[in-house]
Every structure is written in C-alpha cells, then in structure tokens.
Amino acid sequence: MDNPTREINVREYARLARISPATASKNLHSFAKEGILKKRQERMLILYKANLDHDFYQDVKVFYNIRKIKDSGLLEALNSFYLKPTVVLFGSASFGLDIETSDFDILIVSERTQDFPDKVKFEHKIKRPLQLFIVKGIKEVRNEKLRNNIVNGTVIQGKIQWS
C-alpha cells in the first residue's frame, strides 16, 4: 500500500509478511488471478505489483489512506490547532490512485487559517508530502477545478457546507 508501483517477488513477500514461501506464492497467485495484482515474469522470477486500476485495490487503498491519517495522530493535532475543523481528503489519495510520490491533499475548514505548525512532523510520520488548504468556507476556494476536486473528495470529519 505504501509502495504501490514497487514490484515484489514471492520470497520477498514471504519475508515481509512472515509467512512461508509456499503460502506467499499461493496468496500472490490468488490476488493476481482476481486482478488485484499485476504479474510478470523476468527470467526465473515472477514479480507482482498492485493493479492501480482495480476497483477492490482502490477501495482498500482509500481505507488505508484514511486510517493512515487517523492513526498518525494528524486528525487529533488538527483538532487541537483548528478546533475540530471539517477535514476533507481529496485528489488521488481520496480515490486510492496515489503512488509513493503523491501528495496527500487535505482541505481544512476553520475560522483559524494560520499554517499548521506541525506539518513537517506529520509529513515524516505519514511519509508523504501534505498539501493543506486552509479556508474559512468552501466558497473561499475560487479555483473551479480545485473546488470540484474537493467536493469529490472524502470527508474525514465534519461536513462541507456551501452556505
């Protein structure tokens, strides 16, 4: 999930998942058969990587991204600084289409619009750059493309209100 474009072989997966190579092979083969993983052979090695276009993968990735934000303590820190703002994850991470180098685009709606002081700390924790858009209301977002991206995102906390 953290490295969706990286290819992995059976032995490596077995070591990471702490399972036997036989079980690893069976699991990877089964995921590839369902289309969740893409499979290719290079000489003697069979390599697998995430199939970013697969519906199931995308759903799980969205869940993973939201949990990552919550488990990192970012939401609590935002609550403390912005007083329980509305928080929306949007862009590629909200569709499960993000890769290793993608930003996490997050809209914060609060009366307080100062920059988040712990941004860098959480970028290290989440291992992703954070793009924080801090506004008092969604109407403040003038760029139509950005606004459409936001309304198609995932509300993690609170709700977006036009009025």
Add this chain to the structure above:
Amino acid sequence: MELKDCLHKGLIKKTRKDMDLAHSLVEMANIKETAVTKAVIDEVTVSAYVSLAYDALREVLEALCITQGYKVLSHVCIGELLKDIFDDFDYEEFDRLRWIRNSINYYGEKVEFKQGMEIIQKTLAMKKKIITHYFKKKY
C-alpha cells in the same frame, strides 16, 4: 454515543411537553446571549464567552427537546435526539461547538481571540436559527 445508548442509560427521559418550562429556558438563553453580546471581550476572556454562548445555545436546544416531550441530561444526547427528530438539524455544527466548549471547560484549552469571536458569532447564529426555525412562539 448513539441514541439507543442515551435511552438505555437514562440520559433521555420521556416527559410531558412543558411549554412554560421551554419558554423559561429560552428566556434564560436570551439573557445569556445578552451577557455575551454586551460584554467587552478580549484575548483573556474570549474562551469564557465562547463557553457562555454555547450555554445559551444548549438551553435553547434543551427547550426544544422539552417541546417534543423529552428531558435530556447529556449534551451529546441532545444532538443525537434532535438529529433523530428533525432531519434538517445541523448535528455536525452543534457537535463541533460542544467539542470546543468541552475543550475549554474540561481541558483548559484557550481559544485564540479572532477565532473565538467567530465561534461566538456562529454559536449565536445557530441559536437564532433554531428559535426561528423550530419554535412557533416568537422570542
């Protein structure tokens, strides 16, 4: 806490629709609002007035619950009940204001002046909206 938990724990009690009590509560809420709007608020006192503004809002919501025949003993349950009764009740906004008030009252959090003033405005605007939208009697 969900509505069923509120009922199960006895935090919401069925009572008679006491319009006089509801009226008194709204009047008291209005007095609290006056105290907030007439006060000279500064960086030091703003958190206390955010809390007082919330009290004014909560009293109106308690009054609303009473007009529906419910006595509610918990702030969370007020939101849960009203969300259940009224489809258009702004639960998220009320819950946020409750969260802020609890941060001030129970955890000693201080609110920044500008943000505090905006929260007070939002709280009193919600109170006004509740009165004009849900109460037949004009206050």
